Amino acid sequence: MKKLLVILMILVAWASASEVYFDSRFTLWKDATVYIWTLDGNSPVNANEFCLSLRRNNTGIGEPKCRELGEWERDTIATRYGSWLSNNLEKNLPSSYLRARHPGMAAKIQSLEDNIVLFLAPQGKFIQVAIFDETAQEPKAAGIVKATNDKIALSDDIAATFFNKRTKRRLTKEERLKQQTEPDDLYKEVPSLKIWAGAGIGYSQAHFPLTPDNWTSSHTKSQVKNYRVTKDSVSLWNFINDDDAFMSLYAGLTWHGFIGIELMYRYSSRDMKTDKSDTIYHELDHWEFGQHDIGLNILLSMTYPITPWFDITPIAFLGFQYTFYSEDIALKSGVRTPSNAYQRRIKFEDVYKGALLGIGGQFVFKKHYGLDLRAGLSSRGRDIYEAPSPDAGAAPTTIGKSTIDCFVSLGFEYHWTL
Amino acid sequence: MTFKKSILSIGFAICMLAGCADSYHWTASHPSYHKAPYGGIAVTGIENAFVITRSNWFAKRLEIGTDSIQIKGTLHCRNTFETELRKAYGNLIVLPDSANTKFPEESLKIDERIFIKGHIPEQGVTLKDSAGNVPPVVLILHEFIIGTDLKRENFFDYALIHNESGSLRKPDNVSAIFSYTLWDNLKQRPLFSAVDELQQPITIYKLNNLTNLIQLAVQKIRKNLYEGVVK
Numbered sequence: 001m002k003k004l005l006v007i008l009m010i011l012v013a014w015a016s017a018s019e020v021y022f023d024s025r026f027t028l029w030k031d032a033t034v035y036i037w038t039l040d041g042n043s044p045v046n047a048n049e050f051c052l053s054l055r056r057n058n059t060g061i062g063e064p065k066c067r068e069l070g071e072w073e074r075d076t077i078a079t080r081y082g083s084w085l086s087n088n089l090e091k092n093l094p095s096s097y098l099r100a101r102h103p104g105m106a107a108k109i110q111s112l113e114d115n116i117v118l119f120l121a122p123q124g125k126f127i128q129v130a131i132f133d134e135t136a137q138e139p140k141a142a143g144i145v146k147a148t149n150d151k152i153a154l155s156d157d158i159a160a161t162f163f164n165k166r167t168k169r170r171l172t173k174e175e176r177l178k179q180q181t182e183p184d185d186l187y188k189e190v191p192s193l194k195i196w197a198g199a200g201i202g203y204s205q206a207h208f209p210l211t212p213d214n215w216t217s218s219h220t221k222s223q224v225k226n227y228r229v230t231k232d233s234v235s236l237w238n239f240i241n242d243d244d245a246f247m248s249l250y251a252g253l254t255w256h257g258f259i260g261i262e263l264m265y266r267y268s269s270r271d272m273k274t275d276k277s278d279t280i281y282h283e284l285d286h287w288e289f290g291q292h293d294i295g296l297n298i299l300l301s302m303t304y305p306i307t308p309w310f311d312i313t314p315i316a317f318l319g320f321q322y323t324f325y326s327e328d329i330a331l332k333s334g335v336r337t338p339s340n341a342y343q344r345r346i347k348f349e350d351v352y353k354g355a356l357l358g359i360g361g362q363f364v365f366k367k368h369y370g371l372d373l374r375a376g377l378s379s380r381g382r383d384i385y386e387a388p389s390p391d392a393g394a395a396p397t398t399i400g401k402s403t404i405d406c407f408v409s410l411g412f413e414y415h416w417t418l
Numbered sequence: 419m420t421f422k423k424s425i426l427s428i429g430f431a432i433c434m435l436a437g438c439a440d441s442y443h444w445t446a447s448h449p450s451y452h453k454a455p456y457g458g459i460a461v462t463g464i465e466n467a468f469v470i471t472r473s474n475w476f477a478k479r480l481e482i483g484t485d486s487i488q489i490k491g492t493l494h495c496r497n498t499f500e501t502e503l504r505k506a507y508g509n510l511i512v513l514p515d516s517a518n519t520k521f522p523e524e525s526l527k528i529d530e531r532i533f534i535k536g537h538i539p540e541q542g543v544t545l546k547d548s549a550g551n552v553p554p555v556v557l558i559l560h561e562f563i564i565g566t567d568l569k570r571e572n573f574f575d576y577a578l579i580h581n582e583s584g585s586l587r588k589p590d591n592v593s594a595i596f597s598y599t600l601w602d603n604l605k606q607r608p609l610f611s612a613v614d615e616l617q618q619p620i621t622i623y624k625l626n627n628l629t630n631l632i633q634l635a636v637q638k639i640r641k642n643l644y645e646g647v648v649k
Contacts, residue, residue: 079542080540080541080542081541081542082542083542084541084542084605084606085541087604087605087606088605088606088607090450093449093450094449097448097449097607100541101538101540101541103522105541
């Protein structure tokens with residue numbers, strides 16, 4: 001029985017054979033006024049019946065009003081366009097090819113205000129349907145429905161095919177007028193100066209994603225023996241933890257929405273990579289370094305308003321930073337005299353200088369509250385040029401001369417505009 | 419929307435920098451253009467479409483008086499055009515220009531910056547010949563410019579049309595630039611529109627060279643009408 005019902009329903013659906021060629025979502029107003037436009041004044045549906053069909057098929061439509069559009073029926077320009085439209089309405093033809101070219105016709109459509117014109121023209125076994133509103137000089141929706149002498153069934157079919165959508169409240173005359181003079185929500189002038197300050201968290205690691213492990217494994221897998229011995233000391237990641245979370249504080253400004261400058265501070269605590277099998281560390285309670293980065297970035301950005309309350313600003317930045325390490329080391333409480341190796345443990349340079357490079361985006365809500373996502377590369381080293389000296393060959397390598405890592409960060413910001 | 423526009427304009431700027439602004443589409447077909455005209459065609463616009471620039475240059479070579487070069491030269495072109503078209507389409511109907519020029523002039527978009535200007539019949543109104551018959555397709559010749567060393571982008575790309583032409587020097591080619599529309603007279607829609615350019619190297623320029631130019635133009639139009647068919 002159920003199967004039969006399904007088959008019947010499919011048959012009914014097939015028999016109705018209505019087809020939508022295109023529907024670019026015209027606005028269906030609550031209490032809509034629908035003008036039925038036919039070429040010969042012999043409408044295949046009855047205006048009052050059509051209104052009842054609308055109410056049956058769309059509970060949100062309120063109390064629609066329907067009438068035949070005699071003004072267009074009697075008008076030469078409209079009739080010419082109408083017969084042309086009937087002649088040209090084809091499946092798969094984009095609506096732009098159905099534009100009314102005659103200025104008189106275009107003016108007629110534009111002056112519809114919030115009324116809907118329902119164009120109906122018989123074509124063999126079908127009725128062509130096209131729907132116009134004031135917003136376009138071409139039909140907003142078009143298709144065909146199966147012709148029938150039963151005007152009520154035809155009305156129902158048209159209503160179900162083209163008018164079965166959510167309705168909007170109609171605006172009053174004053175509201176329409178106001179809307180026309182209302183400024184564009186997305187219009188805004190680029191502020192000459194935008195300032196922001198924020199705090200964030202992030203994560204940095206020495207290994208770059210999507211690159212082979214062996215590029216960095218010599219640094220990341222390194223361990224420190226005897227308080228100072230590693231295979232290689234060119235990168236600080238041979239000594240201290242190379243993947244850690246950091247926190248950041250920053251403030252910046254953008255000039256004319258395009259170029260900006262940003263001061264930032266980052267802090268992370270890095271454990272020493274001590275070799276656990278080395279017995280000399282038995283005396284040690286903890287050994288770590290606080291990493292302080294202070295940097296200055298130049299930013300290039302462009303703001304795109306998405307909605308009145310949400311902007312996206314993609315950013316590219318390039319900057320430099322100074323990095324300081326503060327050592328935090330302590331022996332176990334029972335140890336009186338530290339070992340010789342402890343006394344002569346590795347010392348880092350006072351300050352490292354490096355570069356920052358990256359991209360990101362600021363997502364600003366309600367003009368003030370920003371979320372900031374960044375990703376980039378940062379380096380620390382001693383790239384200050386020194387004149388070669390005769391002792392150069394004998395001089396020890398600078399520890400951490402090439403310390404590079406990558407980072408991602410998430411920040412919460414507050415924005416001001418001046 | 420603004421976002422989309424900005425992206426588009428950035429894309430456009432990149433496009434300009436990359437130099438792809440040089441590539442134009444010079445033809446446009448209606449999605450329903452499935453069959454090129456064969457055997458019969460109607461033509462309109464040929465009374466006024468032909469324009470000869472550099473009258474003096476042509477007058478000297480074609481041995482026609484300077485004051486009558488426009489009239490005699492363009493009449494020659496028109497007659498050649500008609501004869502050539504008649505050779506190609508046995509059943510040729512020539513509609514007077516007035517059949518079409520009574521409609522307002524409109525722009526037809528061919529490409530992003532390329533627009534044809536011309537008279538196009540109103541939607542719902544068919545063109546009829548003197549006997550009252552309705553020819554199914556009509557070739558509307560909008561413009562046929564004859565000159566020396568002309569480039570069609572200087573005439574049809576709206577970003578370039580204000581460019582001054584170069585100084586008068588010894589020309590290399592006689593050029594013909596012509597725009598036309600194949601009009602579906604039954605459904606009143608443009609089936610195919612194009613702007614074509616022909617360059618004819620100059621050796622000695624006589625009237626038969628001009629005849630040849632028009633012949634080549636007709637061949638080019640026919641070729642384009644075939645190639646423009648939407649498969």
